[in-house]
Amino acid sequence: MADVVLGIETSCDETSAAVLVGERRSPELAGLVILSQDVHKVFGGVVPELASRAHLSALPAVVDRALAEAGLAWSAVDAVAVTQGPGLVGALLVGVVYAKALAYAGDRELIGVHHMEGHLFAPALEDPELAPPFVALLVSGGHTLLLDVPAWGRYRLLGATRDDAAGEAFDKVAALLGLGYPGGPAIERLASQGDPRRFSFPRPMRDEGYEFSFSGLKTAVLRAVRASDDLDRDRPHLARGFQDAVLDVLVTKLERAVRATGYRTAVLGGGVACNRTLVELAAQRLSGLARVAVASPRLNADNAAMIARAGWHRLALGERSDWTLDARADLPLPGLETVEIPQSAIRNPQSP
Numbered sequence: 001m002a003d004v005v006l007g008i009e010t011s012c013d014e015t016s017a018a019v020l021v022g023e024r025r026s027p028e029l030a031g032l033v034i035l036s037q038d039v040h041k042v043f044g045g046v047v048p049e050l051a052s053r054a055h056l057s058a059l060p061a062v063v064d065r066a067l068a069e070a071g072l073a074w075s076a077v078d079a080v081a082v083t084q085g086p087g088l089v090g091a092l093l094v095g096v097v098y099a100k101a102l103a104y105a106g107d108r109e110l111i112g113v114h115h116m117e118g119h120l121f122a123p124a125l126e127d128p129e130l131a132p133p134f135v136a137l138l139v140s141g142g143h144t145l146l147l148d149v150p151a152w153g154r155y156r157l158l159g160a161t162r163d164d165a166a167g168e169a170f171d172k173v174a175a176l177l178g179l180g181y182p183g184g185p186a187i188e189r190l191a192s193q194g195d196p197r198r199f200s201f202p203r204p205m206r207d208e209g210y211e212f213s214f215s216g217l218k219t220a221v222l223r224a225v226r227a228s229d230d231l232d233r234d235r236p237h238l239a240r241g242f243q244d245a246v247l248d249v250l251v252t253k254l255e256r257a258v259r260a261t262g263y264r265t266a267v268l269g270g271g272v273a274c275n276r277t278l279v280e281l282a283a284q285r286l287s288g289l290a291r292v293a294v295a296s297p298r299l300n301a302d303n304a305a306m307i308a309r310a311g312w313h314r315l316a317l318g319e320r321s322d323w324t325l326d327a328r329a330d331l332p333l334p335g336l337e338t339v340e341i342p343q344s345a346i347r348n349p350q351s352p
């Protein structure tokens, strides 16, 4: 098993490299560089072509810097773990081609990693005791996944979004409110000054099942924005009403899954898990039921440490990618099964 794994992440607008060093069970994060691409801010969203170009120019220096932080030369690296998908295909390609070239030229091992599996492993970087079974809620700009995780690498999909991802809803509502991109942090900041009683928005699909839908909520906010005669006055209250609705839906379904499975741990991951109010609400609602495992914000947003950690796990199982590894915008989560949840197991956690 490799002792030093270099991780590379370029699926969206962060160029990142990380170095994991150490023992089989709990590798140490020895170096991590995350370069957030500023260029997209003026466009109000990620421009794929610009993202690819920025990865291309920054990645070699980002990798060198991560190795320097770890105090290691490239020659010390045993394996390269890289995000294979999902994401922007041009952006992914830069990382995949670079990782393949490094591994091939240096005769090192190579492993392609699913971006969301990376998010799932992020809390394990800081919490070596974290182990399945657990329920995971992965909430990012592109995905909203509620998973039953009986073992690392085995995933039962309980529910996903039917339309917008949770992070996407934050970004779109931020745009409606005239806030910058990415919208999540701006909404969270503004919501902390908002009155929760001013706007009460719908909680789509909250009271049944495990699936999510956020596009109707976004439209409800749009209507309220259009109806407002003083947006400057209402903006914090709108942000608060929206955030309360999203978080209530997310946490209600997480709680439902925890009760149905009887697991004692719930993992939160993905960029939206940087939201302190989400983490606090989950801890409060699951108190006495399950502990909430969540990484610190730097490791929840896109980064290569989580990719190296998930790659580490797969390498430890003896998995390797070959030189045909290719970027895939729609890569399915490996080990994913869809299960029918018996109706009897699904009940509203609000009801007795």
Ligand code: KG4
Pocket: 012, 139, 140, 141, 142, 143, 166, 167, 168, 170, 171, 182, 183, 184, 185, 188, 270, 271, 272, 273, 274, 275, 276, 300, 301, 302
């Ligand atoms: O996982 P991530 O960094 O990238 C993707 O894989 O998409 O997630 C980015 C998403 C964005 O939609 C961003 O607005 C959201 O995470 N986000 C937040 C917060 N910080 C980032 N959403 C709510 N509250 C936050 N504090």
Ligand code: ZN
Pocket: 115, 119, 140, 141, 270, 271, 301, 302
């Ligand atoms: Zn992500």
